[in-house]
Amino acid sequence: MPDVTFRFEDGNAVIVSAAKGSNLLETARNANVVIDAPCSGNGACGKCRVKIKNGSLRQEKTLHITEEEEQQGWRLACISTVEDHVEVEVPDVASAFKKRMKIADLESAEETAIFEAARAGVEAAGLAMENPMELLKVSMCAPSLDDTMPDNERLLRAVKQETGVKRVRMPYTVLKKLPIVLRNSEFCVQCVVHRSRDDIFLYDIFPAEEKAAVCGLAVDIGTTSVAALVIDMLTGKILAKASTGNAQIRYGADVINRIIESVKEGGQKRLQDAIIKETLNPLILEMCHNAGLKPEHIYRMCVAANTTMNHLFAGIYADFLRQEPYIPAFFKTNSLFASDLGLQIHPDAHIIAAPNVGSYVGGDITAGALVSLLWNQPEFSLFIDLGTNGELVFGNSEFMMCCACSAGPAFEGGDISCGMRASDGAIEACEIDEVTMEPVFRIIGQKGQKPVGICGSGIIDIISELFRTGIISPKGKFMREGPRIRFDEYGVGSYVLAYKEDAAGIKDVEITEVDIDNFIRAKGAIFSAVREMLKSIDFDVSMIDRVYVAGGIGSGINMRNAVRIGMFPDIEIEKFHYIGNSSLTGAYAMLMSADAERKTYELAANMTYLELSTVPGYMDEFVACCFLPHTDGSLFTSTH
Numbered sequence: 001m002p003d004v005t006f007r008f009e010d011g012n013a014v015i016v017s018a019a020k021g022s023n024l025l026e027t028a029r030n031a032n033v034v035i036d037a038p039c040s041g042n043g044a045c046g047k048c049r050v051k052i053k054n055g056s057l058r059q060e061k062t063l064h065i066t067e068e069e070e071q072q073g074w075r076l077a078c079i080s081t082v083e084d085h086v087e088v089e090v091p092d093v094a095s096a097f098k099k100r101m102k103i104a105d106l107e108s109a110e111e112t113a114i115f116e117a118a119r120a121g122v123e124a125a126g127l128a129m130e131n132p133m134e135l136l137k138v139s140m141c142a143p144s145l146d147d148t149m150p151d152n153e154r155l156l157r158a159v160k161q162e163t164g165v166k167r168v169r170m171p172y173t174v175l176k177k178l179p180i181v182l183r184n185s186e187f188c189v190q191c192v193v194h195r196s197r198d199d200i201f202l203y204d205i206f207p208a209e210e211k212a213a214v215c216g217l218a219v220d221i222g223t224t225s226v227a228a229l230v231i232d233m234l235t236g237k238i239l240a241k242a243s244t245g246n247a248q249i250r251y252g253a254d255v256i257n258r259i260i261e262s263v264k265e266g267g268q269k270r271l272q273d274a275i276i277k278e279t280l281n282p283l284i285l286e287m288c289h290n291a292g293l294k295p296e297h298i299y300r301m302c303v304a305a306n307t308t309m310n311h312l313f314a315g316i317y318a319d320f321l322r323q324e325p326y327i328p329a330f331f332k333t334n335s336l337f338a339s340d341l342g343l344q345i346h347p348d349a350h351i352i353a354a355p356n357v358g359s360y361v362g363g364d365i366t367a368g369a370l371v372s373l374l375w376n377q378p379e380f381s382l383f384i385d386l387g388t389n390g391e392l393v394f395g396n397s398e399f400m401m402c403c404a405c406s407a408g409p410a411f412e413g414g415d416i417s418c419g420m421r422a423s424d425g426a427i428e429a430c431e432i433d434e435v436t437m438e439p440v441f442r443i444i445g446q447k448g449q450k451p452v453g454i455c456g457s458g459i460i461d462i463i464s465e466l467f468r469t470g471i472i473s474p475k476g477k478f479m480r481e482g483p484r485i486r487f488d489e490y491g492v493g494s495y496v497l498a499y500k501e502d503a504a505g506i507k508d509v510e511i512t513e514v515d516i517d518n519f520i521r522a523k524g525a526i527f528s529a530v531r532e533m534l535k536s537i538d539f540d541v542s543m544i545d546r547v548y549v550a551g552g553i554g555s556g557i558n559m560r561n562a563v564r565i566g567m568f569p570d571i572e573i574e575k576f577h578y579i580g581n582s583s584l585t586g587a588y589a590m591l592m593s594a595d596a597e598r599k600t601y602e603l604a605a606n607m608t609y610l611e612l613s614t615v616p617g618y619m620d621e622f623v624a625c626c627f628l629p630h631t632d633g634s635l636f637t638s639t640h
Contacts, residue, residue, distance in 0.1 A: 005087040006033045007053060018082045024050070024057060025077040028090075029250065029270075035090060038414045040252030040261060041078035045415060048077040055086030063490060091506065102423055103290050104241035112238055115229075118371045118585045119236065119592070125376045127595035132195050133233040133300060135214050138162050140187040151178050159191060159200060167199035171348045174202050181205050192299055194350070203299045203348055213297040215239065216591045217284065217345060220364060220584035221305035221313055222246060223255060223388035224412040225421050226279050227584045230287050233300065236592050240287035245421065247278035248312065253409040254388055255308035255360075256322055262312060263319045272315040272341075281344045298345035301338065302591040304354040304583040306362035306389060314341065314353075326359035326611065332601060352590060352597060354583075355604035358611065360404035365391045366604045367586025370596060372548045372579060375400060375603055379545035382530065384568075385582065386411045386456065386551035390526045393607070394533055394544075401537065401608040405529040410522035411456040411553050416515045418453040418505075422553055425452030425504055427497060429558065432465040437482045439465075439497050450504035451497065454511065456553025459519055462511055464561035466495060467628050474628040476516035523567035524625030530569060531625075532618050533610055541569035541635075550582035563636070566629030570636045 001017045004027055016031040025048055028035045039045040046064025052073040057080040059065075065074050075088075104111045123129055138158040141147060149157075152175055156168045181189060185207030192204040192214050206212045218229045227243040248271055251261040262271045288295045303313065307328050311318035314336060316329045332355035339347035354363025365385055374381035376397060383393040390407035393400055413419030413426075420426050424445035431440050441458065443449050454462065466472045471480045478485055478493035487493050494512040503509045534540055547568065549557060559576040562568045568576070579585075589596040612618045629636040 002082055002085045004082055004085075005054075006031070006050075007087060007089050009089070009091065020083060022082045023078070024075075024080040024082060024088070027082060028077060033090065034247070034250055035077050037078055037250050038253030038409055039078075040257035042257075043076065043079045045253070046076060046417070049074055050077050050080075050088040050090055051075070053087040053089050055084055057081065057086055057088070058083050066488065102243050103286060104243075106238060106241060111241055114580045114585055115238060115588055118589055121371065121373050122589050122593060122596055125373055127589075127593055127599055129236060129589075129593045129596075131216075131233060131300075131592055131594055133214055133216070134193050134195055135212055135234060136162060136191045136193050137208055138189060138191060139208075140182075142187050151182055154187075155182070155189070155191075155202075155205070159193070159202065163195070163200060165195070165198075165200045168202060169199060170202045173346075173348055174205055178205065181207060185209075194300075201348075203346060204297075213293055215293060215298045217298045217301040217349075218584060218587035218591045219280065219301065219303050219305075220367075220581055220587060221275065221303060221309045222364070222412075222583070223258075223306065223309060224249060224253065224409055224414060226275075226283065227581055228280075228283055228287065229584065229588055230284075230291055230293065230298065231588065231591060233592070238588075239293065240291040242283055242287050242290075243423075244279060244283050247274040250274075253414040254406065255306065256406075258312060259308060259318045259322050263317075268312075268315060268317065271312045275309075275313050276342055281342075284344055295344050296346045299349050300352070300591060301343070301345065301349055302352040302354065302587040302597075304364045304367035304587040304590075306364050306387075306391075307356040307359055308362075309364075310353055310356060310362060321359045328356060328359055331356045331604065354587060354590060355601055357402055357604050357607050358404070358609035360389055360406075361391050361402045361607075361609055363604075364583035364586075365393060365402060365404075366600050366607070367590060368550050368579075368582035369393045369400065369402075369603055369607075370586045370600045371582050371589055372550075374546075374548065375599075377546075380539075380543055381546040381548060382544050383548045383582075384526065384530075384550065386526070386549065386553055388412060388414070390522075390529060392526075392529055392533060394537075394539075399608070400603065400606065401533065401610055403529055403533050403610040403612050405525040405612060407522040407525045408518065410459065410519045411551060413453065413455055413459075415518040415522075416454065416459060417512055418507075418509045419459065419515070420453035420455055422455040422457070425449055426455035427451050427453070427458040427462075427509070428455050430458055430461040430465060430497070432462075432469050432471070434469040437469065437471060437480065437484055439484075441497060450502065451509045452504045453509060454497070456551070457557050459511070459515075460565065460567070461558055461561050462495075462497070463516055463519055463628075464558070464564045466511075466516075467565060471495065472516065472628075476520050476628060477513060520565075520626050520628065523562075523565055524622055524627075526567055527569070527630070528618065528622040528625045529612060531621055532612060532615055536610060536615070541571055544569065544571055545575065547571070547576045548582075549576060549578050550580065563638070564629060566625060566627070566636060570629075570638050 188208040230240040336351035338349040354367040
C-alpha cells in the first residue's frame, strides 16, 4: 500500500498507509490529521487545500483550484485520491481551530463586563445569584479502641450534625481518599458539598488548613467555535476565560453534515472525541494552567449548545433530528456526569445542560433568552443569535415564540473564501472610499497585526460598503472596475482588501462574488425567518420595540450596515443592542444561580416553537430576501 506523508508547517509529520484509490480527506480523518472541510468533503467549499511536496495525487477538475495553483501543487483533499507514495503539506489554516486557542486577559474590563452586566440584570429580575455549592468544615473525634466507627460513617455523621440534613451521599472518589486525608488532617477536614433541600452530595475532602478551590465550568459549544469560563463557585469571580474552534469542523461546517458523519461506522465516537478530547479537554487544561488551578477542582459544569451539538457532545444518536418529524432524544437531561463523557474535570462533576426547545432551537438559545431578559419586559423584543444556525425568539413577559433557520457558517467565516472566526488577524470592520474604492479596515489583535482573513462583522461591513459605493449590484455582482477589482478566467469577480505581501497568509485577502452570494443567502435566511415568525402571529416589524443581537461574530456589528444589506428589519437603529455571546453568559448565570437555572427550564417549557420548514410560504419569502437589500424595496426605505 502507498504511504501518505502529511507534513505540517511546524515541521512535524504523520505517515500513514492507504489503499490505492483512497480518498485523501478520508485517509487524513482516519489518521486523525486535521484538514478543514466545512462542506464535509462535498467539493463545494474549496477549503481542504493541501500542497504536494513529492509524488502525485489524482484530482477531479474543480473551479476552486486555478491552473496556476494546480501547477504549484495545490489540491483539494476531498476530491483527490491516493495512487502512489505521496507527501503533502497541510497549511496552518487547515488546523486553525487548534492553533488559535485564545486565553482572555481578565485584567481587561471588556472581557468581564458582559458577565457583570448579566449578573446585575438577573438579580434585578428577582433571581438570586446563589448556587448549592458549599465548602463545609467539620471536625471529628479520632477513632480508638473504644470508638471503632468506620471512617465513612464517622464523616457522614459529622456532616449531618453540622448541617442538620438527614441524608448525605458519598461517592467512591471520596471514599477512596478518605482514610489518608482524615489521618493527615487529624480528623479536621473541609468538604466540598452540593446541598439540596433533601440531601447533601459530598464531592471532595481536604485537610482543614489546605487552600481548597470550588470551581465551576460554563461552556458554549457552538457549531464553529467553543467558548468557556472557569468560575469560583463561592464568590462568582471569573478565574479564566478562553475560546477555540470546534474540532468537529473537519466533519462539516453545519449540523446536517455532522449528523450524517455521526451515523457512519464509528462516526458517533469520532464526533464525540472531536468535541471532548480534541476541543474541551485541551481548553480546560489550558485555562486551569493559566489560572493556577487543578482541573479536578471543577465540580460543576453548565453546557449551552444547540440541539445537535448537545447530542454529539453526549454521544447520543442524532440522526432523527434531521428526519421528519424531527424528534430529539431529549430536550433536557440531568443524567450527565464528567466521568461518563471523559471530561478532564472532577469525575463526579454534574453537567447541567441548558434545555432545548426544538430540533433546531437548543440550549444556547434558552440560555441567551434568559440573559436578554425579554421575558421580564412588557415591550415586544426580538432576540437573534447569529451562528451557523440562525435562531430567533420573539415575545415579552406574556409569551415567547422561537424558530431557527439554516444560515450556514457564513456569519462565523465559513463558506467564505477568506473567512475566519473572530480571532487575531480577522478584519472585523471596514469602510470603502466611494471614489478611490480603497478600503480602510480594523483588525483584531495587537497593533501592527497583519490581516489573515475576514470574520462575520467584517463581512457585513464589506458587503454593505461595496453595495453603498455601487461596486456591486443588488444581486451581488461587480459593476465597477478598478485596481482592487478583478475577474478570474471564469468571469467571477472579486475585491482585494489586502494583497498577500501585506497579509499574514499565503494569498490575498479578498471577497468574491461566490462569497457575497453565500452571505446574501445567510442574511436572507435571517430576515425571512423574522418576517415569517411575525407573520404567524399577525405582527409586522413596526411592532418590534427592541432587538437583541447575539453571537461571537466580532467585537460588535454595525447595525446600520446590517440593515442596509437587508439582514435586519428597517427600524430605528436605537432599538438594536449587541449583547455578545449570550449563550456563554446564560451558561454562567445558570451555573452561578439555582434560580436562573430553574428559570431557564421554565422559559424552555413555555416557549412556542415554529418549524419553518412546515410553513408554506417560507421558501418564497427566503428567495425574495436573497437580494440587496430585498426584492421589495418598500421594506427598506431608510437605506435609499
